[in-house]
Amino acid sequence: MDQKIVSERRLFNKNFLLLWSGQVVSSIGNSIQYIAIMWWIMNHFPSAQSGIVMGLMFTFSVIPMAVIGPFAGVLNDRISRKSIVILSDFLRGILILWMAYLAYTNTLTALLIYLISALMGIGGAFFNPAIQSTIPNIVPDEKLTRANSFYQTGIQFTQIIGPAIGGLLVGFFGPFFVFMLNGFSFVISAGTEIFINFKQSISEDKDSSFFSDFKDGFRFLYDQKLIFWSMIIVSILNFAFSPIDILIAKQIKEIYHLGALELGYSVSAFAIGMMIGSIVLSIIPEIKVKHNFIILGMALTGILYALFGVAPNLITFLIIAFLIGFALAFVNVLFQVIIQRLVPDEKRGRVFSVMLTFETIFQPISLSVVGFLSASLSNFFIFTFLGSVVTIFSFLFYLVPGVKEV
Numbered sequence: 441m442d443q444k445i446v447s448e449r450r451l452f453n454k455n456f457l458l459l460w461s462g463q464v465v466s467s468i469g470n471s472i473q474y475i476a477i478m479w480w481i482m483n484h485f486p487s488a489q490s491g492i493v494m495g496l497m498f499t500f501s502v503i504p505m506a507v508i509g510p511f512a513g514v515l516n517d518r519i520s521r522k523s524i525v526i527l528s529d530f531l532r533g534i535l536i537l538w539m540a541y542l543a544y545t546n547t548l549t550a551l552l553i554y555l556i557s558a559l560m561g562i563g564g565a566f567f568n569p570a571i572q573s574t575i576p577n578i579v580p581d582e583k584l585t586r587a588n589s590f591y592q593t594g595i596q597f598t599q600i601i602g603p604a605i606g607g608l609l610v611g612f613f614g615p616f617f618v619f620m621l622n623g624f625s626f627v628i629s630a631g632t633e634i635f636i637n638f639k640q641s642i643s644e645d646k647d648s649s650f651f652s653d654f655k656d657g658f659r660f661l662y663d664q665k666l667i668f669w670s671m672i673i674v675s676i677l678n679f680a681f682s683p684i685d686i687l688i689a690k691q692i693k694e695i696y697h698l699g700a701l702e703l704g705y706s707v708s709a710f711a712i713g714m715m716i717g718s719i720v721l722s723i724i725p726e727i728k729v730k731h732n733f734i735i736l737g738m739a740l741t742g743i744l745y746a747l748f749g750v751a752p753n754l755i756t757f758l759i760i761a762f763l764i765g766f767a768l769a770f771v772n773v774l775f776q777v778i779i780q781r782l783v784p785d786e787k788r789g790r791v792f793s794v795m796l797t798f799e800t801i802f803q804p805i806s807l808s809v810v811g812f813l814s815a816s817l818s819n820f821f822i823f824t825f826l827g828s829v830v831t832i833f834s835f836l837f838y839l840v841p842g843v844k845e846v
Contacts, residue, residue: 455578455636456587459571462632464594466529469625471602473536474707476610476618477553478689479700480543485550487694493550494686495811498803500554502682504561505568505800510658512566513793517786521570522638526630528567533626535559540619548615568796573788576780577639582726584780588773589722596715596765600708607704640785660787661794666842667782670775671798673840676833677738679802680745680826683810687748691819696754709758713765714772721773730774731843737767738834746827749820 481497482490516524539556542548579587609618661668685707692703727733744764751757783791810822837843 453578455639456575458632458636459574459578460591460594462529462629463571463591464598465632466622466625466629467595467598468602469536469622471598471707471711472606472609472618473622475603475606475700475704476615478685479607479610479703480548480615481550481553482689482693489815491686491690491814492811493553494689495683495807495814496550497553497557498682498685499807499811501557501561501564502800502803502807504558504565506797506804508562509565509569509793509797509800510790511793513569513790513796515566516570516573516789516793520638521574521640521789522633522636524566524570525574525638526633528563528570529626529630529633532560532563532567533623533630535563535623536619536626537623540616540623543614543619544616565793565796569789569792572776572780572792573785574638574640576788577785578637581781585726585773585777586722588776588780589718589769592769592773593715593718593722596711596718596769598711600711600715603704603707603711604701605704607699607701610700658794660783660791664782666840667779667791667795669840670837670843671795673833673836674775675798675802677830678799679806680742680829680833682803682806683814683822683826684745686807686811686814687819687822690814691748691751691757692754695819696757698754702754705754705758706761709761710765710768713762713767714769715765717766717769718773721770727774730778731837733770734774735834735837737771738837739831740767741771742827742830742832742834744827745830746824748827749818749823 477497478494481493485493535556539548539552542552575587575591576584606618609621661671688706689703692698692706696702721727741764744760744767747760748757751760779792779795780788813822
């Protein structure tokens with residue numbers, strides 16, 4: 441058998457490893473910056489306003505997903521995903537380097553943070569469906585679960601070391617240095633993606649218009665009842681999970697009275713749990729009946745989410761965060777594999793984009809509402825309410841048509 445074909449049948453082939461390594465590099469930079477920008481806001485605004493500013497920042501970052509996501513998905517199916525991925529990473533790197541300059545000159549304002557967040561969101565709206573659509577093309581189908589697990593393991597590993605390093609770097613060097621690292625990480629990622637063969641199947645139907653392809657994505661989702669109703673429920677669950685970072689930052693600073701390093705530990709605890717969960721999934725035989733693991737994992741996550749509000753100290757908080765991450769690894773990876781297998785390659789861009797749109801459409805509302813409510817309501821009340829929402833809606837997955845067949 442041709443050596444090239446043998447190589448491509450492996451999980452760790454050149455294309456997958458280049459894609460993985462590029463995303464690991466940029467994810468390390470992102471996770472470091474994550475701590476820097478939240479801590480910058482917490483220290484540049486009064487306590488009553490910091491939650492609002494963080495909420496609006498996250499809101500502006502997800503609005504592009506909800507607005508232009510479906511259109512970006514159509515482009516992902518009509519033109520080269522490779523070009524989209526490289527350009528998205530490169531331009532986002534330039535944006536972060538601009539933020540570094542603004543921090544260095546002490547001209548970084550809340551409005552500029554909102555603007556940069558929105559532009560980064562636009563880049564993500566094009567980038568994310570392209571990556572999700574590409575993984576099934578560059579690994580064998582029988583290794584798809586392991587590929588997604590390994591991909592998530594690498595990304596989550598960066599979430600472990602990134603926030604902890606970010607807390608140290610912010611303390612010693614300030615936001616400028618951290619932003620510079622993240623900017624260059626995106627540029628490096630774009631460089632590695634040049635050498636990847638994306639193996640994309642582009643539709644040969646030259647007569648189809650952009651608008652007809654746009655409608656086709658919605659029509660396909662509606663016809664696939666399993667995907668459609670799962671998407672609706674996941675959208676509601678994302679509403680509950682979206683403000684978790686705002687709540688964690690306030691818990692660390694205002695309830696435990698700790699600093700940026702401990703905030704980094706809290707974010708890292710999630711990532712450690714997700715990494716361990718992803719490693720377990722990559723080692724064990726493929727789970728045949730996936731829906732039970734998805735539903736129970738989500739329900740467990742909701743219960744633990746509610747327990748955040750009664751965590752008496754940082755250690756307990758970190759343990760709960762770890763367990764949430766472990767459960768979410770099973771939910772995310774298994775759900776991703778189901779969708780990747782159900783959707784043909786020439787439709788994946790628009791379908792993933794529509795799904796991302798619906799999954800993020802409530803996030804701006806959630807982030808804004810919780811950002812404002814966090815100024816007057818206790819973290820205990822908010823954690824308990826949102827955790828209850830996650831738990832209740834998790835079991836609604838059992839009512840989704842066809843879910844018991846996956």
